[in-house]
Amino acid sequence: MAKIEDVARHAGVAPSTVSYVLSGKRSITQETRERVLASIKALGYQPHAGARALASNRSNVVALVIPLRSGIHVPVIMQFATSVVTSAREHDHDVLLLTQNEGEAGLRRVAGTSLVDAMIIMDVELHDPRIPVLAELDRPVVLIGFPADTEGLTCIDLDFTAAGAACVDHLAGLGHRRIALVGSPPEVYERETGFATRTTAGFTEAAERHGVAVSVHPCEATAAGAQKVAAELLADHPDLTAVVVHNEPVLGPLLSAFREAGRSIPDDLSVVAICPDELAEHTMPALTSVAIPAEEVGREAVALLMAKLDGQSVPAATLLPPRLTPRASTSSPR
Amino acid sequence: MAKIEDVARHAGVAPSTVSYVLSGKRSITQETRERVLASIKALGYQPHAGARALASNRSNVVALVIPLRSGIHVPVIMQFATSVVTSAREHDHDVLLLTQNEGEAGLRRVAGTSLVDAMIIMDVELHDPRIPVLAELDRPVVLIGFPADTEGLTCIDLDFTAAGAACVDHLAGLGHRRIALVGSPPEVYERETGFATRTTAGFTEAAERHGVAVSVHPCEATAAGAQKVAAELLADHPDLTAVVVHNEPVLGPLLSAFREAGRSIPDDLSVVAICPDELAEHTMPALTSVAIPAEEVGREAVALLMAKLDGQSVPAATLLPPRLTPRASTSSPR
DNA sequence: CCACGTCGTCGAAGCGATTCGACGGACCGA
DNA sequence: TCGGTCCGTCGAATCGCTTCGACGACGTGG
Numbered sequence: 001m002a003k004i005e006d007v008a009r010h011a012g013v014a015p016s017t018v019s020y021v022l023s024g025k026r027s028i029t030q031e032t033r034e035r036v037l038a039s040i041k042a043l044g045y046q047p048h049a050g051a052r053a054l055a056s057n058r059s060n061v062v063a064l065v066i067p068l069r070s071g072i073h074v075p076v077i078m079q080f081a082t083s084v085v086t087s088a089r090e091h092d093h094d095v096l097l098l099t100q101n102e103g104e105a106g107l108r109r110v111a112g113t114s115l116v117d118a119m120i121i122m123d124v125e126l127h128d129p130r131i132p133v134l135a136e137l138d139r140p141v142v143l144i145g146f147p148a149d150t151e152g153l154t155c156i157d158l159d160f161t162a163a164g165a166a167c168v169d170h171l172a173g174l175g176h177r178r179i180a181l182v183g184s185p186p187e188v189y190e191r192e193t194g195f196a197t198r199t200t201a202g203f204t205e206a207a208e209r210h211g212v213a214v215s216v217h218p219c220e221a222t223a224a225g226a227q228k229v230a231a232e233l234l235a236d237h238p239d240l241t242a243v244v245v246h247n248e249p250v251l252g253p254l255l256s257a258f259r260e261a262g263r264s265i266p267d268d269l270s271v272v273a274i275c276p277d278e279l280a281e282h283t284m285p286a287l288t289s290v291a292i293p294a295e296e297v298g299r300e301a302v303a304l305l306m307a308k309l310d311g312q313s314v315p316a317a318t319l320l321p322p323r324l325t326p327r328a329s330t331s332s333p334r
Numbered sequence: 335m336a337k338i339e340d341v342a343r344h345a346g347v348a349p350s351t352v353s354y355v356l357s358g359k360r361s362i363t364q365e366t367r368e369r370v371l372a373s374i375k376a377l378g379y380q381p382h383a384g385a386r387a388l389a390s391n392r393s394n395v396v397a398l399v400i401p402l403r404s405g406i407h408v409p410v411i412m413q414f415a416t417s418v419v420t421s422a423r424e425h426d427h428d429v430l431l432l433t434q435n436e437g438e439a440g441l442r443r444v445a446g447t448s449l450v451d452a453m454i455i456m457d458v459e460l461h462d463p464r465i466p467v468l469a470e471l472d473r474p475v476v477l478i479g480f481p482a483d484t485e486g487l488t489c490i491d492l493d494f495t496a497a498g499a500a501c502v503d504h505l506a507g508l509g510h511r512r513i514a515l516v517g518s519p520p521e522v523y524e525r526e527t528g529f530a531t532r533t534t535a536g537f538t539e540a541a542e543r544h545g546v547a548v549s550v551h552p553c554e555a556t557a558a559g560a561q562k563v564a565a566e567l568l569a570d571h572p573d574l575t576a577v578v579v580h581n582e583p584v585l586g587p588l589l590s591a592f593r594e595a596g597r598s599i600p601d602d603l604s605v606v607a608i609c610p611d612e613l614a615e616h617t618m619p620a621l622t623s624v625a626i627p628a629e630e631v632g633r634e635a636v637a638l639l640m641a642k643l644d645g646q647s648v649p650a651a652t653l654l655p656p657r658l659t660p661r662a663s664t665s666s667p668r
Numbered sequence: 669c670c671a672c673g674t675c676g677t678c679g680a681a682g683c684g685a686t687t688c689g690a691c692g693g694a695c696c697g698a
Numbered sequence: 699t700c701g702g703t704c705c706g707t708c709g710a711a712t713c714g715c716t717t718c719g720a721c722g723a724c725g726t727g728g
């Protein structure tokens with residue numbers, strides 16, 4: 001493996017000059033630069049990451065903490081993750097993957113050993129035990145999701161409050177007078193995961209504003225759970241004409257259940273989903289939906305993190321506005 | 335941040351002694367060891383990852399390359415990934431996440447800069463362009479999946495050939511005489527991804543052995559795709575009594591389609607899935623299935639990698655035997 | 669009782685980059 | 699022409715750890 005000294009000798013310059021060519025931190029004559037770059041290519045030189053980290057006090061690695069718990073839709077997490085990795089690479093950084101189960105100790109470890117320069121944390125709860133730890137770590141952090149107290153933190157997420165409201169706005173606008181929300185499994189609410197709570201809040205608030213009757217139904221992420229909730233819904237609320245679903249895995253089973261109960265969509269029942277566009281497009285019928293912009297959230301999270309690493313100050317809260325796309329699953333009630 | 339020198343001073347020993355306490359590479363009297371450990375705790379010492387990597391020529395990080403392509407079931411990938419991370423941590427290693435789209439250059443980079451000591455590569459194709467690169471990298475690698483030529487490589491995966499055969503064995507044993515295989519989307523076959531090809535091979539071979547009539551049907555991973563294949567199946571093969579499904583996303587839609595076509599499961603049609611147990615248990619009815627042991631594959635892959643890092647020689651191919659669990663979706667034909 | 673091997677510890681030499689201060693030459697204005 | 703800047707490059711120190719050889723002390727066998 002070629003080292004910087006080899007490159008320097010090959011190009012007839014000092015090692016420090018090579019370093020400056022690479023980092024651009026001092027000006028170098030074009031001619032020298034070209035000579036050095038040629039030597040680098042000729043020798044196939046690649047700087048040693050550890051040596052670089054030691055000398056510069058920067059590893060160019062960020063940690064990504066992913067959840068591995070029940071009740072959260074896995075494909076969305078994956079979209080976040082790949083978006084984060086891709087964006088990080090564009091900023092010349094790599095991504096170290098941590099799972100929730102290493103918990104706070106894991107955060108301490110990767111920060112304490114200088115393995116990573118900064119971190120992105122997904123699936124934040126309202127009262128997340130990791131938050132106090134972040135302060136002592138003294139490294140830039142971006143949270144995907146919102147805890148109860150965002151003091152001194154940087155958070156980003158879809159504006160779920162607005163998303164919940166947008167669904168109701170759309171349905172109320174079509175003339176619906178009773179709407180149900182089918183939400184995440186109960187454990188998600190018990191954990192006080194922000195997104196579930198916020199969707200409900202926006203949903204309820206908008207309903208009041210429109211004078212529409214609503215009900216909220218947590219739902220297990222299984223076919224059986226979907227059938228149970230569907231039956232419940234139809235039995236308890238004969239005047240129900242629209243449903244908002246914020247629970248990806250039950251989307252399919254729920255639609256089947258409605259169909260089997262003889263309700264056709266959208267003629268007898270309108271359905272709006274909060275889910276990735278991809279999913280909404282692939283069901284039958286295609287669903288009117290508020291998109292979960294996982295790719296964008298990941299990209300923005302990285303951008304925020306890089307800004308913080310550069311010492312810039314960034315907004316404490318970034319809420320991405322919801323985007324509702326009307327498709328075949330909603331219409332005015334008959 | 336405390337350094338090793340601080341610990342040494344605090345404990346009244348040489349820095350090298352602290353290092354040996356931590357690494358266990360030389361014997362240390364119990365008393366000294368305890369004193370050093372106490373100092374480490376007192377100062378909250380954590381070794382600097384970069385310095386360690388530089389001096390020892392080991393980063394204690396492994397790369398995990400995940401696919402981000404269409405046609406592969408995301409939750410399974412996620413299970414692999416978390417299993418790899420968890421297992422790696424048990425071996426005192428961290429995991430750097432790479433995506434397919436950095437391709438061979440990414441492999442060169444992380445190996446060339448000594449960012450990682452070794453790598454795990456998922457979703458290997460029969461003729462994978464990354465394979466030639468691995469040789470020049472000169473770092474331990476474990477592949478999840480099998481390429482055409484495994485010369486000099488270490489590969490691990492579920493034995494999909496045996497899995498395909500196991501499904502047929504089970505169904506033929508129940509008395510079925512015509513069985514269809516609903517497989518991955520066409521693009522997966524076109525890429526020559528090993529698992530799809532091998533399942534088909536095992537399926538066909540076993541069918542011949544049992545003298546059972548078969549057909550194979552690639553299927554888009556959408557509800558529409560499922561409906562199309564279901565219709566095709568029922569129309570073209572009136573004598574069909576059993577289906578093997580190796581395509582997670584269409585499982586639900588396919589069952590719905592059969593039901594809507596008036597076929598009840600398992601009375602009119604037996605169904606065997608090749609999918610994670612979790613999924614098979616949550617459908618209605620619960621599906622007889624061959625499990626995809628993602629957790630085990632991940633764990634074993636890490637174990638193999640660690641063995642290679644220790645200089646041990648390991649088997650070139652590890653095929654995990656399939657495990658078929660009978661559930662409510664299969665019975666003898668009427 | 670001596671020679672020798674073993675055990676536990678120390679000191680110093682790296683590992684391969686970055687970065688800071690210094691320095692010589694070119695260029696500028698007075 | 700001379701002093702002062704600025705620019706491009708160099709050399710050396712430094713980052714924090716591991717590891718190798720050396721070196722007493724101690725136990726053992728002859």
